Amino acid sequence: MSSSDKRQAADTPGHAKIRQMSRGSYDRDLAYEILDQGLVAHCGFIHEDRPMVIPMAYARVGDRVYIHGASTTRIITNNSAGVPASLTVTMIDGLVVARSAFHHSMNYRCAIVHGTARLVEDPSEQIEALAAITDHLLPGRWNECREMMTKEHKATGVLVLEIEHASTKIRTGGPVDDKEDLGTHVWAGTVPVVTALGQALAAADVPDGTPQPASIPAARRKFV
Template sequence: MSTAPSARTRLSRKPARGAHDRETIDAILDEALVAHLGLAIDGLPYVVPTLHARVGDTLYFHGSAGSRTLRALASGAPACITVTLIDGLVLARSAVHHSVNYRSVIVFGQASPVDTPDERQAALQAFMDRLLPGRWDEVRAPTNKELLVTSVLSIPLTETSAKVRSGPPLDDEDDYSLNVWAGIVPLALHASPPIPDTRLQKGIQPSPVVEGLLSRHA
């Protein structure tokens, strides 16, 4: 499946780095831990970090029902959600061709509140499943009261695009003969061993879910 580029998602700069296929877009959305959610209030821009989860063709994000940002979005303000993964530093032979390898996705659209508690619980489970598969079944489920004070919004993945920079530096032809090391230093988010809560009951060990998280970010 692919989304056709709109006037906003068509890349005006370096179109070769752009992608509109959903496989590329979904993989980036699913790997990124945090999204940056942008909106305009009275013409002024706001960008706030937020957690997100994709379920099929829908992107969910959530927060406190009292959040100024979420209230503005729930009342129909257009949104722009961007996620960015850093894959490495690109060291070229000249200053200006240094770069960063990254994968990013931008999603434009209008958010809708997720109204029923059942849908809201399903969305919250999706947040947890993608970060910590299996964790939902280990922990206390949300109460109705907890579901009431959580605001969940959804946005359809219709107007979206990806931008990817990968591979080696691209130097000017004349510079390849310079006596300068050039290449990539890969970067990725890695997990360290879990730190138990100081109030953890004696004898409780990290579950396979927690250990699985470590191997996924090894």
């Protein structure tokens, strides 16, 4: 996300993989790891000759990504053979503050996959997809819920993106300034960006004594 990123090489031990690929990579395993860690996917479609980018809940299963796609099914309903689609998952890890404006950047992990998207029509594949999407953020939640009803399945649009191409973009580390700018009394460094789950809050109409289930992250230690 900066012109200077091109020069960036991860320089911390244990990042040999990242250093090898000099920030861009077609390592499918690494892309899948990022997909599996992400919170939301930004899906790209072409609709009436325009690029559409829509945030969606998702989950990866093998070489497929399932997308909870109510709002986009209209794009592909009439394309049973599928349409070209892409999906990008980005996690921002920090702001990189350099001495010069030019070298400001962000630390981030990003996976970009391309493929063909189609509507999931097979009922058993739809169930597998919805279980994966539900469990992606709250592992085990699917089995804590009652079974879905037929009318619910019919009302749910699920898309599958068959991954044909996967790549990653990663930046780590501190600012990379020009030599001439070092030694000046201009502050430089990084500001971490942290995305975390807070303490779960029960809905007001949950009966007293209902236990918080295993899928919901335990209450964090509180500092009062």
